[in-house]
Amino acid sequence: MRQASSPAHRRLLTGAAAGLRRRAARVARSPRAVVLVVAALVATAFAATPAYADDPGLNCAATATATISVTPNPVLYGHNALVQWSADCVANTAEDVLVISGPGFNPSTTVFPVGGGSQSVFIAQTGTVGWNVTVVDTSSDTGFSRDLASVSASVVGVTTVPDVVHDTLAQAGQALSSAGYVLGSVGSVVDCDNINRVSSQTPGAGTALPAGSSVSVKIGKKPAPPAQCQ
CATH class of the missing domain: 1.20.5 (Single alpha-helices involved in coiled-coils or other helix-helix interfaces)
Structure with a gap:
């Protein structure tokens, strides 16, 4: 005890x-x-209490999150791709906007409200393409902006125009068809070195061009008499 x-x-x-x-x-x-x-x-x-709590526009810009994607990925040259995005933040106001930049978008004029959307864009570039989402607080007292998300894709299926200069018209048409193009307008030009053959083509050889596009040619001819080829 x-x-x-x-x-x-x-x-x-x-x-x-x-x-x-x-x-x-x-x-x-x-x-x-x-x-x-x-x-x-x-x-x-x-x-x-965050420093921006008394500024609704900056509050949204500072807390925003976003996603962006492109379909298909990789993208196909000469075809459309679908760019989709979404974004959210704390209490967005009319001062808060999203800017989408990349092929098919003009960031100086294409401004979207916070939320989401999609846009079909034509792929006319080679190599790698990319898109970005930026949130901007447009109020004059802050001018705050922040990159939120980005996506990139390689471009596949790139085809180029074959060289048909010096070909006959029939040969040029066959070469273009085999490459996936069509023979466009046919003109003529004085060219003593390529009489009855392709003197020039538009677009030029090696140009990346979507399949199905047309290629114009000019066929060489003799000068009008009394001029003669030397």
Whole structure:
């Protein structure tokens, strides 16, 4: 069984407790303690309230998220691709817009509200193509913008115009057909080195051109008399 504390022991404990209370009171009344308390309160307020909380436009721009995709991926040269995007933020306002940049979009004029959408674009570039989503706070007091998402795709199925210069008209037509093109307008030009043969073509050889496009040619001919080929 535990024995009861002696009177002397109880007096010692009581005195120690009183001393701790007096020390705590002195610390609470000191200027340094007041400064520490105020600093803690200010830090807590900033942590709980973002700096942009009183600016709805900036609030959205700073918290926005977005996605963007292109279908198909890789994209096919000379065909359409579908670019789709979506975005969200905290309490967007009329000051907040999305800017989509990339092939088929003009970022200086094509501005979209926060939300989402899609657009069919024609792929007329080679190599790699890409699109970006940027959120912009258009209010005059901030002018804040931030890149949110991007997507890129390689371009496949690129075909180029064959060289048909010096070919006969029949040969040129066959070469163009085999490459997936059609013979367009046929003109003539004085060319003593290519009489009855292709003197020039438009577009030129090696030009990337969607299949099914037409290629125009000019056939060489003799000069009108009395001029003669030398």
